Amino acid sequence: MTDRPSTAPAPTAGPVTTDPLVALRGGLVVSCQAYPGEAMRDPRTMTQVALAAVRGGAVGIRVQGVADVEHVTHAFAELGITVPVTGLWKDGTDGVFITPTLRHAVAVARAGATIVAIDGTRRPRPDGLSLADTVAGLREHTSALVMADCGSLDDALAARDAGVDVVGTTLSGYTGERPRTDGPDLELLAQLVDRLDVPVIAEGRVHSPAQARAALDAGAWAVVVGTAITHPTSITGWFVDALTA
Numbered sequence: 001m002t003d004r005p006s007t008a009p010a011p012t013a014g015p016v017t018t019d020p021l022v023a024l025r026g027g028l029v030v031s032c033q034a035y036p037g038e039a040m041r042d043p044r045t046m047t048q049v050a051l052a053a054v055r056g057g058a059v060g061i062r063v064q065g066v067a068d069v070e071h072v073t074h075a076f077a078e079l080g081i082t083v084p085v086t087g088l089w090k091d092g093t094d095g096v097f098i099t100p101t102l103r104h105a106v107a108v109a110r111a112g113a114t115i116v117a118i119d120g121t122r123r124p125r126p127d128g129l130s131l132a133d134t135v136a137g138l139r140e141h142t143s144a145l146v147m148a149d150c151g152s153l154d155d156a157l158a159a160r161d162a163g164v165d166v167v168g169t170t171l172s173g174y175t176g177e178r179p180r181t182d183g184p185d186l187e188l189l190a191q192l193v194d195r196l197d198v199p200v201i202a203e204g205r206v207h208s209p210a211q212a213r214a215a216l217d218a219g220a221w222a223v224v225v226g227t228a229i230t231h232p233t234s235i236t237g238w239f240v241d242a243l244t245a
């Protein structure tokens with residue numbers, strides 16, 4: 001593994017002219033999230049982390065919360081960075097909590113997200129809307145693309161039918177339908193790539209460059225890495241565990 005000092009390619013400047021999904025193709029999306037109560041849970045901090053990731057070559061950024069989406073997209077606009085921002089809003093910790101309702105989704109889009117990631121499972125949503133109604137509502141009120149965070153093949157097929165633009169393996173291992181693999185769920189990824197005609201993003205437990213490469217080789221449109229790049233507490237714990245085992 002080599003360091004990527006400041007000689008890494010400068011972010012592209014100027015207006016967004018490319019289809020955001022085309023911009024993501026074959027690349028790394030870095031998820032910049034801190035959890036409630038953590039020292040780094042501050043939109044300014046997450047913006048700095050996002051800027052560092054862009055500097056390292058990320059073709060996309062994923063951020064949580066309306067304030068973080070606003071902060072990151074404003075900073076990118078000021079700096080002429082055209083890297084697409086995927087936004088989500090986590091509300092709660094159980095069941096459907098990733099951008100759970102149309103209200104959350106519209107707020108994330110209005111905060112500046114180019115792509116809105118929403119729960120893409122078949123579970124009932126807190127506002128009683130179907131996924132298709134949620135997608136239609138988002139399209140009615142905003143121009144954002146919709147990413148469905150899925151936990152199984154059946155989720156992804158239903159999300160495709162509901163009209164989403166892109167699906168992710170984000171919730172594999174978290175909904176009870178798939179085992180929580182140590183690394184990315186490459187088996188599910190391969191199933192989705194085989195069965196779907198929309199881009200499939202590998203997300204969830206991609207912890208090494210080799211795993212990211214394997215996901216791309218398995219047909220992922222792009223690879224999202226969060227914890228392994230942007231969550232120092234977890235990364236520190238991995239090292240500490242190795243030293244104390």
Ligand SMILES: CC(=O)N[C@H](C=O)[C@@H](O)[C@H](O)[C@H](O)COP(=O)(O)O
Binds near residue numbers: 206
């Ligand atoms: C299940 C869930 O809540 N996933 C969240 C979705 O935004 C985040 O907590 C993850 O960090 C993100 O999906 C990236 O995955 P990983 O951190 O494993 O690289």
